[in-house]
Amino acid sequence: MKYLPLIWAALRRKPARSLLTCFSIATAFFLFGTLQGINVGIEKITKLTSVSHLIVMSRVSPGLTPMPLAHESQIRSVPGVTAVAPFDVLVGTYQRPNNPMIVIGTDLDAMIRISADMMVSPQDAAAMRRTRNGVIVGVTTLRQYGWKVGDQIPLHALNTVRTDGTSDWHFTIVGSYTLQQPDWATRIFANYDFINEAVTTGKNQAIDFYVGISDPARSSAIAQAIDDRFANSPDQTATANEKDYLESTLAQIGNISFLVNGVVAAVMFTLLFLTSNTIAQSVRERTSELAVLKTLGFTDSGVQWLVLTEALVLGLLSAAIGVALASRVLPWMTSGPALSSQGIGAMHVPGLVYAAGAGVATLLALVSGVPPALRARRLNIVAALSGR
Amino acid sequence: MAAVVSLQNVVKSYTRGRQRVEVLHSLNLEVQSGEFLGLMGPSGSGKTTLLNLIGGLDKPDEGQITVAGERLDRLSGSQMAAWRARHVGFVFQFYNLLPVLSAERNVEVPLLLTKLSRAQRRTNVAAALALVGLSDRASHKPTELSGGQQQRVAIARALIADPTLLVCDEPTGDLDRESAEEILQLLTILNQKQGKTIIMVTHDPRAAAYATRLLHMDKGTLARDESRTTA
Numbered sequence: 345m346k347y348l349p350l351i352w353a354a355l356r357r358k359p360a361r362s363l364l365t366c367f368s369i370a371t372a373f374f375l376f377g378t379l380q381g382i383n384v385g386i387e388k389i390t391k392l393t394s395v396s397h398l399i400v401m402s403r404v405s406p407g408l409t410p411m412p413l414a415h416e417s418q419i420r421s422v423p424g425v426t427a428v429a430p431f432d433v434l435v436g437t438y439q440r441p442n443n444p445m446i447v448i449g450t451d452l453d454a455m456i457r458i459s460a461d462m463m464v465s466p467q468d469a470a471a472m473r474r475t476r477n478g479v480i481v482g483v484t485t486l487r488q489y490g491w492k493v494g495d496q497i498p499l500h501a502l503n504t505v506r507t508d509g510t511s512d513w514h515f516t517i518v519g520s521y522t523l524q525q526p527d528w529a530t531r532i533f534a535n536y537d538f539i540n541e542a543v544t545t546g547k548n549q550a551i552d553f554y555v556g557i558s559d560p561a562r563s564s565a566i567a568q569a570i571d572d573r574f575a576n577s578p579d580q581t582a583t584a585n586e587k588d589y590l591e592s593t594l595a596q597i598g599n600i601s602f603l604v605n606g607v608v609a610a611v612m613f614t615l616l617f618l619t620s621n622t623i624a625q626s627v628r629e630r631t632s633e634l635a636v637l638k639t640l641g642f643t644d645s646g647v648q649w650l651v652l653t654e655a656l657v658l659g660l661l662s663a664a665i666g667v668a669l670a671s672r673v674l675p676w677m678t679s680g681p682a683l684s685s686q687g688i689g690a691m692h693v694p695g696l697v698y699a700a701g702a703g704v705a706t707l708l709a710l711v712s713g714v715p716p717a718l719r720a721r722r723l724n725i726v727a728a729l730s731g732r
Numbered sequence: 733m734a735a736v737v738s739l740q741n742v743v744k745s746y747t748r749g750r751q752r753v754e755v756l757h758s759l760n761l762e763v764q765s766g767e768f769l770g771l772m773g774p775s776g777s778g779k780t781t782l783l784n785l786i787g788g789l790d791k792p793d794e795g796q797i798t799v800a801g802e803r804l805d806r807l808s809g810s811q812m813a814a815w816r817a818r819h820v821g822f823v824f825q826f827y828n829l830l831p832v833l834s835a836e837r838n839v840e841v842p843l844l845l846t847k848l849s850r851a852q853r854r855t856n857v858a859a860a861l862a863l864v865g866l867s868d869r870a871s872h873k874p875t876e877l878s879g880g881q882q883q884r885v886a887i888a889r890a891l892i893a894d895p896t897l898l899v900c901d902e903p904t905g906d907l908d909r910e911s912a913e914e915i916l917q918l919l920t921i922l923n924q925k926q927g928k929t930i931i932m933v934t935h936d937p938r939a940a941a942y943a944t945r946l947l948h949m950d951k952g953t954l955a956r957d958e959s960r961t962t963a
Contacts (some may be wrong), residue, residue: 346844353832636828639789640842640889641817643810725789729824730780 350637351654354626362658369662369708370669371613373701377693379604380700383692385678386600395585396560397458398567400553403580410549411579413540418573424558424566429454430536430550434513436501445499447532449539450554452480458556461523468519476538476545478518482529486520493517497532504543513542521699526593555583612708620712623655627716630713634720635728648721655713656706663705667698733880735798736929737763737786738898742795744781755781757952758795763931763945768923770943771933777949779933780901787899788816788933800896817845821890825902829874829889836861836870839888846893860888864918880911887918891928898922900932904939916942 355362400419411724413430420428432449452472456464464480472478481491491497499513506513515534523529540547557566574581584592591685627634642650671693678691717730739761745754755778763769763786771779784790785797788804791812797804799817807815822828829838836857843853861867864884874882883903890898900919904912920942922928934940941960948956 346850349833349837350830350841350844353830353837357832480854519916591899632828633830636824636830637841638813639787639816639822639828641845641893646811646813726784729828 347650347653350650351657352710354630354650354654355628355658357626359620361626365619365658366662366663366665367729368618369615369659369705370666372615373666373705374670374673375611375666376608376663376701377667377697379608380675380697381670381674381691381693382678383601383604384697385696390587390590395563395587396460396557398555398557398563398570398585399589400555400570400581400583401551403571403582406582406602407551408662410546410551411553411581413548413550415550415574415579415581419555419570419586422566422569422573424562424569425555426558427454427457427556429554431552431554432536432546432549433503433551434477434499434501434534434539435503436499436511438497438499441500445532447479447499447513447534448487449534449536449695451536452533454556455533455554458554461646463523464519468521471518472533472535475518476513476535477513477612478535479515480521480533481517482531483520483522483526484528484530484552486517491517493519504545507544508541508542522593560585603631612704615674616712617706619655619659619708621716623651623658623713624716624719626654627651627720631728632731634723635725638723638725639729644721646721647723648717650709651717651720652713655709655717658706659712660702663701663708667693667701671698696718734765736765736767736800737761737931738796738798739782739785740764740796742785742792742797744785744790744792755952756785759952759954761947761954764931765929766923766927768920768930768942768944769932770940770946771931771949772935772937772946773949773955778952779949782949783899783901783931785934786897787820788812794889800822817893821887821893821895821898823883823886823890823898823900825901825905825953827874827879827886827906829882829885831874834871834873835866835877835888837887838874839871839892840894841894842893856892857888860892861885863891864888872920878911879907882913883907883915884918885912887915889897896929898928898930900930902933902935902938904934904936909938910938911951912936 400411401407401417416428416430419425429451430449433594434447434449436445437443437448438445452464452469456462456469468480472480479497486492495517497515497517499515501511501513505511515532521529522535555570557563563585567585568581571581637647637650638644674691674693739759742756742759743754744756745752747753759782761782773779773781774872781790785792785804786799788799788807792805795805802815802819804812804815830841839857839860840853843856848856858867858870861870866881866884866885866888869877869881874885875883898919903919904915907915915940919930919932923930923944932939932943939948943960945957945959947954
């Protein structure tokens with residue numbers, strides 16, 4: 345610790361250069377933290393997604409093209425299906441035009457039977473049945489907006505017009521639900537019938553059907569049986585369990601883990617040269633100062649460690665700033681309605697990424713700091729003091 | 733008086749390109765404890781090389797160097813560094829202070845190598861700065877000080893570890909006459925009142941006049957050795 349003023353002084357020697365280097369490293373580690381956080385988040389999502397229920401979507405454009413509500417009874421008649429819940433989606437804004445919100449119209453009782461993970465109190469479920477414009481809100485969204493049971497939620501719809509000619513909907517919060525992963529309890533569920541009766545377009549349609557099955561081991565066979573049922577229909581279906589669906593969607597984007605690691609590796613590789621150059625330049629400029637330290641009694645290895653510690657301080661401090669920033673920004677970036685309507689909570693930078701960040705920063709600092717540190721170690725006092 | 737510095741048949745050469753240039757030729761010298769030795773001579777006569785050898789910054793090619801009871805020619809690099817920290821204080825022509833550190837931090841640097849606590853280091857630094865008359869400039873950076881003041885900070889740094897020997901390479905070479913006088917008087921006080929052995933390289937006859945003994949070097953040998961009364 346007593347050498348810290350020397351190290352700190354070396355970093356303050358050219359404040360603009362140190363700040364710019366710090367900014368570059370922090371930016372790289374912000375990217376590192378964010379991308380690794382997303383990577384870990386996606387892995388977590390695929391692990392937590394279930395094979396115990398199926399999602400039926402339109403084969404034409406899954407998740408976008410609606411299917412007739414009449415599919416519901418036909419799906420229910422497929423052997424192995426235990427329950428079916430239609431999903432219809434109201435896309436709108438809440439309070440401000442730039443605050444998007446999505447409300448899902450469904451059969452809540454069926455949803456509770458399908459999703460073993462979803463926990464709703466019997467009182468709230470009963471209140472939902474009694475209240476036509478009632479909504480059950482995920483605990484995370486409830487907390488995010490500071491809502492409570494009995495509050496009214498006005499929603500200005502963007503994708504449909506009501507039969508009374510307006511686009512404004514008023515829902516009443518009648519209860520909440522949570523999940524084993526409470527962060528993911530982000531959806532707002534309304535009564536399908538309430539929405540369906542009031543819309544002028546898309547009546548008696550559903551974007552998805554959630555399907556409960558008796559035997560998860562037969563999920564593929566049941567999915568195939570459902571799709572076969574609509575093979576000759578103008579509204580063909582594409583059915584998959586939640587896990588397969590998510591994995592196939594991610595596969596369309598590409599090997600995310602490879603992409604993330606590739607980007608991070610490229611950034612770190614570039615950073616290595618930048619940091620190495622900064623430290624090397626700093627050592628070259630301080631040749632006579634390092635020679636003075638040696639003259640005063642600092643050993644060769646002592647001076648070498650000073651330079652190496654300087655690289656470590658710069659690298660670790662900047663990396664900490666970057667990862668800390670990522671830990672604040674990532675949850676904010678991933679808490680939008682697009683993910684929350686999918687029942688996916690905000691992503692976080694896990695502890696593992698902090699540890700990995702510290703490891704990468706240390707490695708980076710050592711690799712970039714060793715050549716100038718060795719140069720400082722080998723510095724000949726007499727030659728350096730005489731400017732040779 | 734005991735000899736604090738003893739050189740026997742010291743040879744030192746440098747390689748310039750493919751050429752080997754012998755700078756010191758079989759040099760013999762003894763410096764007694766408490767002496768204020770002035771080293772004079774033309775450029776290239778070997779003054780600074782001799783000073784570097786005595787200060788433990790360089791090693792001879794041949795011969796023996798004993799300073800403060802230690803055979804410097806036998807020490808390893810790290811042993812030499814530790815020895816320098818204990819026994820030698822250096823004063824350079826261009827002060828060689830660390831520009832980003834305040835005066836007190838500069839003076840404190842040699843004490844970082846000791847086991848003194850921070851409070852003890854601070855006390856010693858304050859005493860050293862008081863000795864050179866710069867207590868009121870402790871928090872100033874070198875760029876905020878005049879040349880004479882910077883050299884006094886350098887002297888305080890050289891004294892802080894209470895060395896056996898002060899090695900000064902043209903300490904007044906970059907100073908105006910008035911500041912140079914102040915520095916030379918300060919060195920004289922350190923020599924006479926604190927008994928510090930001082931070896932000073934200088935080109936300036938006025939500075940040399942402060943030395944109690946004057947050595948003239950020429951072409952790597954001692955040309956003349958004269959004891960004298962100080963100015």
